[in-house]
Amino acid sequence: MAVNVVVKLVSSNSSMMQLYLTDLINPLSSLLCSNNLEVATSCATALNMVLSNLSVKREKQVWEIVKEAKTLIQIIRIIREFPGVTQPIENFQEMVSLLYTILWQWPPSCYFVWKDTILIKVLEDSRIKSHLSTKVAVLKLCSALALCNKVAKELLGNGETILTMMVSCMDVSEPLAVRIEGFRLAQHLVADEQRCIKMTSLCSGPLIKAIIGGMRVWRLGSGKGVNDLVSLLDEACRLALITRWPGEHHNHFWEQGIDKVLLDLLLENFDKQASEHTLTPQARISIAQQGLDTNFLIALRPYIWEIFGWLAVHCRKDFRPSTDRTELYIYMLITCACLSFVEAICKGCQISENDDTSRSESSSRAVLVMMHSSSTYIASKVRLILSGVLEIKGNECLKRLLYLLDYGSSANNFGSANIPKTVVELVCLICYSGLPEYQKNVTRGDGIRTLVTSIRRCLSNGVCTSRRSFALHFYHNVFYERTCCWMTAEEWEGKDALLFYSLWGLAELAQHSSDTDHSRIKSNLIKTVQEVLDNVSAPGPRWLAANILSYFGVYGFPNKHDKGFGRALEDKEHTDLQLLFANGESVSVHKIILAVQCPSLLPPEQFPRSAKTTDNFLVKDVPRKCCPMLRKEVRFSARVDQQALLKLLDYVYFGYVEAGEDLARKLKTLAKSCNMQPLYLMLCRKIPQWGTPIPSSDFTDALGPLGFQFADIILEAEETEKMPWACSFCSLLLPHMHAHKFILQSRCKYLQALFLSGMQESHSQSIKVPVSWEALIKLVRLIYSRKLPDPPFGCLWDNMDTKERLYELKPYVEVYWLA
Structure with a gap:
């Protein structure tokens, strides 16, 4: 009776009750394992309400109380015992729901739960065998587990099992509540580009089919609860935002008729109107404007513009609609976007920070990215339509x-x-x-x-x-x-x-x-x-x-904080290759720089053909005898423009180049033939496609087979404990790395002074570095990539004991000490 009173008091959400919520956590937690299942279930319900109604300010304080009460451990034990004991399904559902709330409020606890394989097996079995409400509760719990990036990656790493379950839950044959939770789980699993690539590589077709099915629910859902339909439609549209990342799934969206689906969500009766009118350009504008004015599903418009905009961004250059009907749908979508664009301008200073902002910003941005689409068809069509829409008020x-x-x-x-x-x-x-x-x-x-x-x-x-x-x-x-x-x-x-x-x-x-x-x-x-x-x-x-x-006349990325390797080119330090021109002049360069930045200038025999890199810079599959450095010079014919090649080397070493118009034209031809795409893009003066990466100054590739044959120094780590050691490149049995003096001294002033000091180390083929092997890896990566690998954090760190934490931190302390 007392527990039931607590449930009623908590559900009242009165301000007076808020003062005592934290005092209820310990007694409620202690009764979760009560033999009286009715009491245990009521306690789970009450505790769930207490934790769900917490203010952000109190979360940290309450989490300490939850840990002290060992609430999480008790819930896990109860759920694990569910298959072997007779207990009402309501008790199981409340426990799962309470666990979901805890994971949602405190995601660092996700990995602790995920590591319990028995618990995960019970949840999987319950999802398959139990009825609707249990299936929904388990799906919600899976979504909460996926808040942890490590858990999400491991879920995807398990491959088709989790994805088959997820897609089946999104299917039109499932109840709306199950479909909604299936879509939410998918959103959590596909929260970044790498996870999107992983998921779509395994189930792109079924996933997109499920998304399209969810977005069609409004047309097919007559007689069903409106709120549930809107919720499902909203979740499907959110998941469709995976279009912001490139990949094969874009083809599946077009194949599944995404153009018609988006237009159906935008204009309520377009197909009927299209069959009743002759669709001249002006008639199309009129139908689009009338449809937009009805405010049909207006809350979804930002999603529509976002999805269509990203589809345009990642289109192939030769994209064209496959049928006349598809062409009409795309034309109408572009027309609606252009009309919304003009409306945004006309509103001007009336735009404020609300839902109207999202609609104005997303439609205007959709027009912008379509104008710069890689698809010639879409880019030209949007310019034509926008010019027509702006003709009167432009x-x-x-x-x-x-x-x-x-x-x-x-x-x-x-x-x-x-x-x-x-x-x-x-x-x-x-x-x-x-x-x-x-x-x-x-x-x-x-x-x-x-x-x-x-x-x-x-x-x-x-x-x-x-x-x-x-x-x-x-x-x-x-x-x-x-x-x-x-x-x-x-x-x-x-x-x-x-x-x-x-x-x-x-x-x-x-x-x-x-x-x-x-x-x-x-x-x-x-x-x-x-x-x-x-x-x-x-x-x-x-x-x-x-x-x-x-x-x-400046091409590249000049930066006062990073001069690249420019000084080394001027000083000719550690050069190992001569580029000879037809007129007898030459320039000295570094093979390792060309190997990473512009391999087209190196002779083809410089590269091992069957090399693979693995973690920690060890090489396992490189032939014992790599191709020797046969040549120390490269001769160019008179057809190679000397000034253009020198400017290309400036770009390779400095990160940018200055050139007049005439020389830039010659350099553009050379950059294209050398496959220097970033430089070629800048010389063409093209605004880059969305997502184009910046040319990297990361030289970690030089630590693998690509750069081994150019290595001229060995860095030996301290042997802190006996460990088996074998190098694929040499017979040295100590932990070590093959590196390049040129890169080390260019990016580390201490090593530069050491190599130029005239001391024994400056002439030695190996240097003992007073740090452990783990620290040496991080130190060298820092020098070669200018980035220090991140230590463990989040729930991975929280679930380590003191010894494990010290082991992870020790290399960073060593690198700090050495610095």
Whole structure:
């Protein structure tokens, strides 16, 4: 009776009751194992309510109480015993639900639960054999376990078992509640690009079929609960955002008719209207506008624009609709996006931080990325349709847009006012800049000066507003706040949406303006863009900055903090290859640099053909006798332009090159033949495709078979304990690594001084490094990649004992001491 009273009091959610919630945890936990199953079940229900109603401020305090009461251990024991004892299914469901709540509130406990193989087996059996409510509870628990990145990876590592179960739960034959939890589990498992690649490699077809089935539920769901249908539709659309990552699954989306599915969610009766009208371009605009005005499923529009935009981003260049009907659907989707784009401009300063922002930002952004789609068909079609939609109000809207941006960029509160509004305005300006009929009006309206001012303010005010903060449809998911052991890679566009879109706008204008358009602010423009390259790490802004510099004869990524290996090229230190030109002149270079950065310049016999690298830089499958360094010089014919090749070497060593127009044309031909794609892209002055990676200065590949034949020094670790040791390259039986003096001294001042000191070590073929083997691995990786591997963290760290933690930390302490 007392427990039932507690349940009623907690469910009342009164402010008075909040004061005593933590006092209830211990007594309720102690009764979970009560022989009176009714009491145990009620305690689980009450404790579940208590933990679900916690404020964020009290979570840490309550977690300590939960640990002290050993609540988690008790719940696991009860669930493990379920198959062997007779107990009501309600008790099992409440225990599973309580465990889900604990894992959701405190994700670091996920790995502890996951390690219990008996528990996981019981849950799997229960999901298969039990009825609906139990299946839903178990699926929710699996979703909570997947909050832990390590657990999620292991779940995917188990391969088809978990994915077959997940996809079957998403099938149209399952009840809506089961399908909803199946979609949520899939979202958690596919939370980053690497996990998306893994999942789609195993079940791309069935997964996309299930997503499309979920997105069609509105058309097929007459007579069912509206709220459940909307929930399922929302979860299916969220999962469809895997389109933001490239891969084979994009083909499956098109094959499954994603174009019609998206249009059905946008325009309620399009097929009926299309059959009743002759669809001239004007009629299509009229039907689209009428359909948008009905606000049909308006909350889903941000998802629709996001999904369609990403599909356009990752299209093949030769993509074309397979049928006339598909072409019509794509045409109507583009028309709707363009109409929403114009609406966003007309709203102007009325845009505020709410759901309306997500719709305006996502539709405008969809138009922008479609204009820059790799598909020639989509890019040309969106420009044609947008020009038609803007025909009446285009110049009027542009004038207003330029005024708002100029005012916003010069205001003292730049970056702290209505940032979503400014982002939408910047996106709209970039789209205008991509239409030939408006380009002159943009430059005449001081668009370049406005964007340079905007970039300078972004760099100086220290306020970074990422898209995550206002694109709520894309990021507003509690999952992102509750993850464990999950280190997210920096978004391609970076942490500052204003900076990213300002740079994109400037790159677009630089492409279409003449020298006189930016001559007045040339020095300020170059200085501003260089500051981006010096201080911003995100790939997107850096690529756009490099694209802008290319119009001023600078190609690459100059950075005051990283001079590359440029000094070594000038000083000719440790060079081992001569490049001989037809006129008798030569240049000395380093084979290891060319092997990693531009292997086309090396003779083909320099490379072992059957080499594989493994973890920790050990090589297991390299032939005992690698190809010897047969040649110390390479002769070029008179057809190779000497100046162009020297400029190519500047890029390889410094990371950038300066060249006039004539020389740049010759360099472009050479870069293409040498497969130097990043340099070729900059010489073509093309705005890079979304997601294009920055050329890496990571030389860890040189530690494997690729660079072994160029190694000229051995680094020996201290032998802290007897361990079996065998090297695939040599007969030395001590823990060691084969390295390159040139790279070591270029990136480590201590080693540079050592090698140039004239002491014994400067001439030795091996150096004893006073650290353990584990520390030596991390030290060398730090030198070669400029990055120190991260130590264990999250639940993996939490579940280590003291001895294990010390073992993991010791190499970092050694590297720190050596530094």
